[in-house]
Amino acid sequence: MKIRQEVRVGVESICDRYANEPSPLMMILSSIQKEYGYIPLEVQEIVSEKTGIPVAEIYGVVTFYSFFSLNPKGKYVIGICLGTACYVKNSQAIVDKFSALLGIKPGETTEDGLFTIEAVRCMGACALAPAMEVNGKVYPKVTPNQVEAIIKEYREKESEVK
Amino acid sequence: MERITSPEVLQKEIDVQTKALEDKLTGKNLKRAICVCAGTGCLANNSKAILEEIERLLKQKHLEDKVTINHVGCFGFCSQGPFVKIYPEGTLYHAVKLKDVAHIIEDDIIGGRVCEDLLYVDPSTHQKVAKQEDINFYKKQVRVALHGCATINPDLLEESLGYDGFKALKKVLTEMTPEEVIKEVTDSGLRGRGGGGFPTGRKWAFAASVKSDKKYVVCNGDEGDPGAFMDRSILEGNPFDVIEGMMIAGYAYGADEGYFYVRAEYPVAVERLQRAIEDMTKVGLLGDHILGTNFSFRAHLRLGAGAFVCGEETALLNSIEGQRGMPRPRPPFPAIKGLWGKPTCVNNVETLATVPYIIRVGAAEFAKMGTQKSKGTKVFALGGKINNVGLVEVPMGTTLRTLIYDIGGGIPGGKAFKAIQTGGPSGGCLTEKDLDTPIDYDSLLAKGSMMGSGGAIVMDEDNCMVDVAHFYMDFICNESCGKCSHCRIGTKRLFEMLTDVTEGRGSEKTLEDMEYLATVIKGGALCALGQTAANPILSTMANFPEEYKAHVVDKKCPAHVCKKLMAYVIDPNKCKKCSLCARNCPVSCISGVPGKEAYVIDQAKCIKCGTCMGGCRFGAISKE
Numbered sequence: 001m002k003i004r005q006e007v008r009v010g011v012e013s014i015c016d017r018y019a020n021e022p023s024p025l026m027m028i029l030s031s032i033q034k035e036y037g038y039i040p041l042e043v044q045e046i047v048s049e050k051t052g053i054p055v056a057e058i059y060g061v062v063t064f065y066s067f068f069s070l071n072p073k074g075k076y077v078i079g080i081c082l083g084t085a086c087y088v089k090n091s092q093a094i095v096d097k098f099s100a101l102l103g104i105k106p107g108e109t110t111e112d113g114l115f116t117i118e119a120v121r122c123m124g125a126c127a128l129a130p131a132m133e134v135n136g137k138v139y140p141k142v143t144p145n146q147v148e149a150i151i152k153e154y155r156e157k158e159s160e161v162k
Numbered sequence: 163m164e165r166i167t168s169p170e171v172l173q174k175e176i177d178v179q180t181k182a183l184e185d186k187l188t189g190k191n192l193k194r195a196i197c198v199c200a201g202t203g204c205l206a207n208n209s210k211a212i213l214e215e216i217e218r219l220l221k222q223k224h225l226e227d228k229v230t231i232n233h234v235g236c237f238g239f240c241s242q243g244p245f246v247k248i249y250p251e252g253t254l255y256h257a258v259k260l261k262d263v264a265h266i267i268e269d270d271i272i273g274g275r276v277c278e279d280l281l282y283v284d285p286s287t288h289q290k291v292a293k294q295e296d297i298n299f300y301k302k303q304v305r306v307a308l309h310g311c312a313t314i315n316p317d318l319l320e321e322s323l324g325y326d327g328f329k330a331l332k333k334v335l336t337e338m339t340p341e342e343v344i345k346e347v348t349d350s351g352l353r354g355r356g357g358g359g360f361p362t363g364r365k366w367a368f369a370a371s372v373k374s375d376k377k378y379v380v381c382n383g384d385e386g387d388p389g390a391f392m393d394r395s396i397l398e399g400n401p402f403d404v405i406e407g408m409m410i411a412g413y414a415y416g417a418d419e420g421y422f423y424v425r426a427e428y429p430v431a432v433e434r435l436q437r438a439i440e441d442m443t444k445v446g447l448l449g450d451h452i453l454g455t456n457f458s459f460r461a462h463l464r465l466g467a468g469a470f471v472c473g474e475e476t477a478l479l480n481s482i483e484g485q486r487g488m489p490r491p492r493p494p495f496p497a498i499k500g501l502w503g504k505p506t507c508v509n510n511v512e513t514l515a516t517v518p519y520i521i522r523v524g525a526a527e528f529a530k531m532g533t534q535k536s537k538g539t540k541v542f543a544l545g546g547k548i549n550n551v552g553l554v555e556v557p558m559g560t561t562l563r564t565l566i567y568d569i570g571g572g573i574p575g576g577k578a579f580k581a582i583q584t585g586g587p588s589g590g591c592l593t594e595k596d597l598d599t600p601i602d603y604d605s606l607l608a609k610g611s612m613m614g615s616g617g618a619i620v621m622d623e624d625n626c627m628v629d630v631a632h633f634y635m636d637f638i639c640n641e642s643c644g645k646c647s648h649c650r651i652g653t654k655r656l657f658e659m660l661t662d663v664t665e666g667r668g669s670e671k672t673l674e675d676m677e678y679l680a681t682v683i684k685g686g687a688l689c690a691l692g693q694t695a696a697n698p699i700l701s702t703m704a705n706f707p708e709e710y711k712a713h714v715v716d717k718k719c720p721a722h723v724c725k726k727l728m729a730y731v732i733d734p735n736k737c738k739k740c741s742l743c744a745r746n747c748p749v750s751c752i753s754g755v756p757g758k759e760a761y762v763i764d765q766a767k768c769i770k771c772g773t774c775m776g777g778c779r780f781g782a783i784s785k786e
Contacts, residue, residue: 023484026467026481028467029467031470033467066469067466082388096591096769100748122389124203124428128195144773144776
């Protein structure tokens with residue numbers, strides 16, 4: 001994969017931003033993840049060039065933390081809370097329903113690049129259990145019967161854009 | 163605000179702000195005040211839009227000069243949110259919706275009449291309750307670590323100063339030696355609130371005894387226990403308290419730099435903490451020569467990246483250093499060799515938030531609360547199958563019964579209480595027979611659970627305890643860092659055995675093997691995550707042996723949760739042959755003839771999604 005010049009410049013400037021921090025790798029990777037949505041190997045190489053940290057070490061860190069992703073995520077990231085409070089209120093059924101309807105497992109992205117399902121560990125909205133979110137928008141007290149309508153909501157949004 | 167360069171300037175500022183806040187809350191400034199909850203729970207329930215709508219209406223009615231409005235931190239009673247509180251009366255409106263805003267403005271703010279329909283109704287007396295302190299949920303609570311949460315605007319240093327903020331810092335810098343501070347905290351009996359319960363004063367004393375050119379304070383805000391949100395709410399509700407606690411720790415053992423490590427999943431807490439650090443730096447409460455003394459202190463913020471093991475203190479230090487969050491062997495302990503090899507104390511958010519209170523009131527007063535070996539209060543995140551989901555702070559020694567029934571309001575839907583899990587994935591479950599156990603570090607350990615950071619998840623008769631253990635094991639397997647083989651391989655094997663049990667392939671031999679492997683992992687794992695990983699299994703096996711037996715001998719799940727061991731069936735006598743279930747079934751495994759033949763589920767094809775049962779209007783479908 002070839003990295004576009006503006007991405008290279010962007011990644012380099014993120015590295016520069018933390019140049020004066022002690023042990024800045026985590027901060028650099030968090031910023032890249034936030035800005036670009038994933039951290040492929042080619043981008044890790046740029047970080048290595050800038051910081052002098054071996055790519056092997058950077059790769060080790062990227063693959064250790066669940067927030068960092070090697071692959072791009074879908075346009076809509078569906079995060080279903082599987083924290084204990086939501087789990088005991090049957091949030092697994094919500095995950096299963098999304099999986100069945102979208103044909104992907106948690107952690108995967110639909111072929112059209114529209115949806116990613118993620119099982120998240122506690123969003124802290126325990127009073128709203130079982131809770132889920134789509135790109136940060138929280139849906140409280142979700143039942144499996146609502147799942148189809150939620151997917152439809154975003155599919156319709158997409159067709160309006162087109 | 164002008165720069166705070168001396169104890170005298172600080173005192174002057176405290177006096178001014180205390181009066182200002184008092185005037186605001188008592189109406190002496192001749193204004194009404196509206197506070198809207200902006201904790202993560204209420205924000206997810208639309209409270210930001212509610213605040214903006216209030217602002218818009220105030221402007222439209224030209225009331226901006228007569229009414230102040232701001233957001234505050236968590237009220238704790240999360241299941242009843244979003245909250246809107248009106249001063250000076252102290253009227254608390256619950257479950258407020260966007261459409262209620264006009265009603266509040268028209269009737270209460272303009273008309274001076276309480277909006278009766280927005281008041282909390284006590285479920286036992288059916289009486290409307292207008293004031294927060296009269297609600298049962300709050301009656302047995304004491305707010306120490308949560309001081310200021312839901313009262314002050316967490317974005318304003320001024321309001322913190324008006325609500326006891328930095329009085330403790332002033333006291334230690336002007337009246338106490340570092341040794342006296344350590345002695346005070348030691349005498350108070352304060353123990354680490356992150357789970358381990360190590361005496362905070364002793365930890366500081368270790369770090370104080372080491373000579374070093376540089377020392378650090380680290381605040382552990384990597385609250386990974388799913389279902390726990392104490393630390394998040396404290397950081398969201400009063401970040402200043404925690405920073406003050408950190409500075410006092412720094413003064414006590416000679417550290418001049420501090421790092422907050424907070425979960426990236428907590429954007430609101432991160433934003434408010436960052437602003438608090440910046441604002442304090444601007445006025446000189448952080449930086450060089452604080453209050454004109456020789457004490458200097460800087461605070462920084464680092465974010466986690468979604469790894470539960472980083473809650474372990476040495477893994478956390480590795481993560482700050484930009485490495486994989488894997489634990490280090492101990493000794494050396496961080497107090498001797500911590501962040502970048504320098505002496506470091508890692509303290510939990512709640513621990514640090516409690517420190518200013520101890521300094522303000524004194525060790526003796528603090529130690530009046532609690533039990534012999536566990537002093538003070540503890541914040542719990544009460545969740546799961548309980549009516550009053552939320553955040554509660556109670557004196558140590560309060561019984562589980564009080565927590566669940568008096569404060570928590572009992573179990574919803576008339577279901578029977580089954581267990582309460584404390585200590586998250588490292589803890590264990592407690593049952594009916596433990597309900598009168600006073601909550602403190604030692605008695606929970608004695609009962610096979612632990613205090614942990616304060617997550618308390620209630621389960622009812624519909625929860626399968628084998629499934630709950632399976633859930634925690636899955637969690638631990640995912641979060642094991644992989645450094646030591648006991649945890650990396652052992653938890654995986656345990657998870658597989660437990661999966662066998664939940665899917666009907668287990669035998670009594672499986673249960674014996676699980677118990678054996680659990681004790682091996684406990685003895686051999688490198689860090690607390692591994693050492694405690696098997697606790698949920700061991701404690702559910704000890705408390706619910708008959709439930710495990712049903713899974714492996716009778717191949718039944720008594721709670722009808724484990725899918726391979728249960729089935730949905732249609733009662734032909736109750737079936738009205740309406741065909742709704744067949745039309746709803748995502749895998750078309752229900753057959754029958756509308757109006758003529760009762761419907762039947764093909765068990766071989768059924769995916770046990772439960773859609774049919776949820777949709778049936780005649781109660782003809784049940785689990786068995």
